[in-house]
Amino acid sequence: MAQSQPYRGDPRILELGEAFFDPVAPAEFPETTERFFHHRHAASVGLDHLSEEARVRHFERFEPLPDNLTQPLALRYHGHQFRHYNPELGDGRGFLIAQLRDGDDRLLDLGTKGSGQTPWSRRGDGRLTLKGGVREILATEMLEALGVNTSKTFALYETGESLWRGDEPSPTRSSVLTRLSHGHIRIGTFQRQAYMEDTAALAQLTDYCLRHLYGEEPEGDEAARAERLFDLVCTATAGLAASYMVAGFVHGVLNSDNIAITGESFDYGPWRFTPYWDEHFTAAYFDETGLYSFGRQPEAIHWDLAQLGGCLSLLAPAEPLQAVLVDWSRRFDLALVPMLLKRLGIAQSEAKEDSELAQWIVAALAAQTVTIDRFFFDWRGARDPGADGPYADQAFRQIASLIEGREGERGHAYWSDDAPCSMPIEEVEALWEPIAERDDWAPLYAKIAAIRRMGEAMAT
Known part of the structure; x- marks a missing residue:
């Protein structure tokens, strides 16, 4: 058991303002059956002392944690989905419930999946199947063990509803999941502000990421700060892509709204592990062209980074951003080598x-x-x-x-x-x-x- 850290709520997301999120209300569920709780990661953020009843209140009914967000926030973003731009995205079946510090003073998020409808649900029910929750536990546990920088499944509750899905036998059981992540800011978060040509919001978002997600005080002019963030994100995502390859992992849906600015892997839908080093192995049945196949994952992440670079070019000259993007393959190789050796x-x-x-x-x-x-x-x-x-x-x-x-x-x-x-x-x-x-x-x-x-x- 990890040594328990003091609880330190720190809802910094509020600094960004209402243009970045929508206050929402969680769904009310008929049952509250705890199926999983990660005691070690709870200890890392000072929440291991919670009773089972308190865990239900905070991670199934989503009552606010002390000194934290007073209500859930559905984050707004856009993104490319299989290379097609979609301006109708946002947290459609999840939301941010808290931000808090761990023992290394990192700002972490507690976010949900399957917690109900939001303004961004797009005709969806906002729910998560129980099987989907189980699959997310298995993905995060396996990836963490293999050394991949991944979100952590924090809690899973069975909620007692019957759900209908076209890709699995229905009706099926329902669940709600809480994940612990190093931020929920995505490339798609930047794409939304660029789409709206809101350079002030882009600059604000850049400073937020530098200060609170990378632990650096923003320095220099607006262009310098944008270039610095792009450099950091490129290095982090090169490590992410390399770690997928070494683990034999196929995420399945590497859309730009699924790429975190911190380079942390998250949001596990049609994931799989490939048994063999098969570059054509795919995870999603709907990935008919193999866009996100095992061997094309570095290419996919690099393409998403190009979209981030395009957003940041509203703040900085394109040339230095392009130079960093061109250097990404070298950074990927530099990350891949020690990861292969470490696993060996x-x-x-x-x-x-x-x-x-x-x-x-x-x-x-x-x-x-x-x-x-x-x-x-x-x-x-x-x-x-x-x-x-x-x-x-x-x-x-x-x-x-x-x-x-x-x-x-x-x-x-x-x-x-x-x-x-x-x-x-x-x-x-x-x-x-x-x-x-x-x-x-x-x-x-x-x-x-x-x-x-x-x-x-x-x-x-």
Whole structure:
């Protein structure tokens, strides 16, 4: 259990003013059954002391936390959805309920999903299926264990309503989720202000992000501050894209309204983990062209950044913004190399040697003779059987040569397991089945414990 931090409410979003959000009322639900609460992350923001009754009040009925927002706020934004601009977006089934500081003095948001209709619901019911809530728990737990900068599932309540959905058997059970995030400001938030040609609001938003999300006091003129923010966001999102690849994760919907300014991954709909390093693997059945396939995720994020650069060009000259955007691929490569080595349990060395090792890892995995999870599990667990096993190909033998003498500690018992902890889509369905049929949550909770155990092993 993490050491509990003092609770410090700090609703800085109010500095932006009413042009950025709409006060809303939460839905009223017939049931309040707690299905998940993340005690460790609650401790990180001083909310681990709450009783079960208090948790229901704050995270299912959404009564205000002390010294915080007095009512929920649905944030306004625009965005490109599969490269088509949509000015009708905004928080349609969620809202911001609180902002607070963690032990590192970061400003964090508590936001919701499935909490009812808002002015931006666009004919939707504003609800979240229980299966959708379970899938978000699994995504965030797995990504956190694999070292991806991700939002955290904070609480999940079953709400007792019957929902109808076209993509799963209906009626289905309902839920409401609270997530803990490092900000909910998106590229789409900037796009809205640029669309409205409100340069004063763009400058205000830029300063807010620098000060409260990146911890930097805005310096210089308006152009300098815009250039500085773009530089920070480009570096953060390069790390995000690299971490997706190393984890074998496919987000599924990397629209510009789903890219956080902090580079934190969030909002999990049709996600999947690809078993193999398959660049064409997609997560969403409706992604018919493979726009957001596994191998095109860096391209997709880079494209979204170009939209942010276009917004900031209302504040700064285009040339320095373009120079940073051109440099993004190099930043992606610089982030990818240490992430690959970290998952392999190899300490960083000379840049040239590490880059060569990373290239061989990608080449070996791209041959698709072994799954991503199996490779990293076997090799970090010292299971390379040599030239007679599944790692006989030249690429794997080259990896063995390059890492000889550089292997790290493998003291955690996880590395002695028979198989890696993975999350194929078939297992997601298998974990949902006992919940749907018998209200049996034990397999899900056991899987969460196994994921966290893997995370402990990878962190050593």
